[in-house]
Amino acid sequence: MSGLTIYVPRDSAALAVGAERVAERIAQEAAIRGVSFGMVRNGSRGLFWLEPMVEVSTPAGRVAYGPVTIDDVADLFDAGFAEGAQTHPLSLGLTDEIPYLKKQERLTFARMGITDPVSVADYEAHEGYAGLRRALGLKPEEVVQQVLDSGLRGRGGAAFPAGIKWKTVMATPAAQKYIVCNADEGDSGTFSDRMTMEGDPLMLVEGMTIAGIATGATKGYVYIRSEYPHAIATMNEAIRAAEAAGFLGENILGSGQTFWLEVRKGAGSYVCGEETALLESLEGKRGIVRAKPPLPAITGLFGQPTLINNVITLASVPLILARGAEYYRDFGVGRSRGTLPMQLAGNIKHGGLVEKAFGVTLRELLYDYGGGSASGRPIKAVQVGGPLGAYLPESQWDLPLDYEAYAAVGGTVGHGGIVVHDDTADLSKLARYAMEFCAIESCGKCTPCRIGSTRGVEVIDKIRADNKRVEHVILLRDLCNTMVHGSLCAMGGMTPFPVLSALDHFPQDFGLVVPDRKAA
Amino acid sequence: MSESDELAAVRQVLIERAEEPGALLPILHDVQDALGYIPPHTVTTIAEGVNLSRAEVHGVITYYHHFRSAPAARHVIQICRAEACQSMGADALLAHAELRLGCSAHGHSKDGNFTLEPAFCLGLCASSPAMTINEEPHARMTPRSFDALVAQYGDCA
Numbered sequence: 001m002s003g004l005t006i007y008v009p010r011d012s013a014a015l016a017v018g019a020e021r022v023a024e025r026i027a028q029e030a031a032i033r034g035v036s037f038g039m040v041r042n043g044s045r046g047l048f049w050l051e052p053m054v055e056v057s058t059p060a061g062r063v064a065y066g067p068v069t070i071d072d073v074a075d076l077f078d079a080g081f082a083e084g085a086q087t088h089p090l091s092l093g094l095t096d097e098i099p100y101l102k103k104q105e106r107l108t109f110a111r112m113g114i115t116d117p118v119s120v121a122d123y124e125a126h127e128g129y130a131g132l133r134r135a136l137g138l139k140p141e142e143v144v145q146q147v148l149d150s151g152l153r154g155r156g157g158a159a160f161p162a163g164i165k166w167k168t169v170m171a172t173p174a175a176q177k178y179i180v181c182n183a184d185e186g187d188s189g190t191f192s193d194r195m196t197m198e199g200d201p202l203m204l205v206e207g208m209t210i211a212g213i214a215t216g217a218t219k220g221y222v223y224i225r226s227e228y229p230h231a232i233a234t235m236n237e238a239i240r241a242a243e244a245a246g247f248l249g250e251n252i253l254g255s256g257q258t259f260w261l262e263v264r265k266g267a268g269s270y271v272c273g274e275e276t277a278l279l280e281s282l283e284g285k286r287g288i289v290r291a292k293p294p295l296p297a298i299t300g301l302f303g304q305p306t307l308i309n310n311v312i313t314l315a316s317v318p319l320i321l322a323r324g325a326e327y328y329r330d331f332g333v334g335r336s337r338g339t340l341p342m343q344l345a346g347n348i349k350h351g352g353l354v355e356k357a358f359g360v361t362l363r364e365l366l367y368d369y370g371g372g373s374a375s376g377r378p379i380k381a382v383q384v385g386g387p388l389g390a391y392l393p394e395s396q397w398d399l400p401l402d403y404e405a406y407a408a409v410g411g412t413v414g415h416g417g418i419v420v421h422d423d424t425a426d427l428s429k430l431a432r433y434a435m436e437f438c439a440i441e442s443c444g445k446c447t448p449c450r451i452g453s454t455r456g457v458e459v460i461d462k463i464r465a466d467n468k469r470v471e472h473v474i475l476l477r478d479l480c481n482t483m484v485h486g487s488l489c490a491m492g493g494m495t496p497f498p499v500l501s502a503l504d505h506f507p508q509d510f511g512l513v514v515p516d517r518k519a520a
Numbered sequence: 521m522s523e524s525d526e527l528a529a530v531r532q533v534l535i536e537r538a539e540e541p542g543a544l545l546p547i548l549h550d551v552q553d554a555l556g557y558i559p560p561h562t563v564t565t566i567a568e569g570v571n572l573s574r575a576e577v578h579g580v581i582t583y584y585h586h587f588r589s590a591p592a593a594r595h596v597i598q599i600c601r602a603e604a605c606q607s608m609g610a611d612a613l614l615a616h617a618e619l620r621l622g623c624s625a626h627g628h629s630k631d632g633n634f635t636l637e638p639a640f641c642l643g644l645c646a647s648s649p650a651m652t653i654n655e656e657p658h659a660r661m662t663p664r665s666f667d668a669l670v671a672q673y674g675d676c677a
Contacts, residue, residue, distance in 0.1 A: 016644050017647060051647070188641045283541075301542075346604040
């Protein structure tokens, strides 16, 4: 192999636009031309409008080309792409200098798209396993203290301080404890968990191993949704590689510590993203929400103390250990510390992953990064935080993205998903969809969610049909109030958020008279 | 495959998963991967294997969208119905697919070659609308690219 390395992503979103065929064509074309090269199937950098984005190593750094189709490959070779020439129209210059990427603060996603996802050697060459090595030299309580001091809060959506959970599991005596990674990333507009598992899975393996050592758990499960077959395959590959290199299993790096990791596949139930429903599912039951208490940290999987965290929460831990809690905590604002990988999706020109410290505004994300809508029409509403998040009108796009600022306006940061709708969107239809989705996915355990969602669809239909419109709006608000306060989990408790925000900010879409602000 | 062959395959799965805690979901996945669905006549055998009642196993199979009690067609198409895909025309894509395949969502195409299913989020939200065919992802779909894709898997009209 010569020094030439060509990178073609293996991320699902790259595969979905032809990366596999592009990789094959590059290999064929190189063979015909007698060019010898090494190919790395990296993760995606998260610049999805440029996928498949092919990179070539050069002495000056990696040079990117995209979006590359199979018809471009011969032309690229003609234009000297194997030598890193930047004359071809698809040339994007040095990857690191692409503004979308350069302006980010990539802590968790620092290796994303750079390394071979399943190569332990490559991972170690890029600060991988530095966190675990440090953790092995600390007492469990010192590791937990690092997580506490970092200010890390659960990135799954509920934003509970991660260190408190870790401390509870550590302090609860039991013969067997578990680490469970919630990789049931079911929210529309979110894909950072999928990217992590496909693009840097060893980071998650390392984070879970550190969690096991800190809390005394020797067994971990990654519960991945069935909609993510590529993530499941890559995680399994990474686990085997970590085991083979002595980073997983018995006597990790000669420390005497043991931690085993296993992937479990979900089966297409949205509510299994709720932590107690997920535990039920892992136990082989219907994924129905458990009443809390007891907390999973005390009585969790198979009745044992269980640390359950989201993918990004656990994946943030290696860096916190490697560089220290202060380093991580110094990013962010208020009580929202560190960074959040935000996901720009839907009707957006430059959709992709943007990792920034908390405090960035939606407007910056939508225009400075996203480049406005994909359709070229005005952006009307932005749903932040998944299908249970509020629809934010333009008047709220200058709020700093942080947990407290969003909660103050009835919004939610959630898992960092941002879904953009242009002015053709009908918010009453989207509100109806939120209720319908809840009706389909409700686990059925509590009445407000199970019955309320079905009634919600009916009431919205009546409003849309102008059947006693004003009276039914009052009824809908009443119903939402019952669901918010009476539901057992976030499924029923938050479904009213998109519904009420649509009603509050876009009354005209429900056929209601828009309040005259001047008169008020 | 005959019913007794199906039962034999189920028993093999039960043996392989015998030691695993909370193994019902992995067992159901294995059975569906091996047979293409979970035949109703195998439910009693599965229930005995995991020491649960037949009703409990039936409850698990029917709770999860992923498990099927009847075979799918040769090719399974899933079209994402989530908000991000909706914002880029997923409703129109699904309507086109229904017309093209001659069936509604959850149905089989006229020629029996395709099963059409709605999905909620395939994690391709920045490249919407998205779909999968036999679990392989396809993004930035249009009615035209849908027709071209489906044609690669055989005619359906």
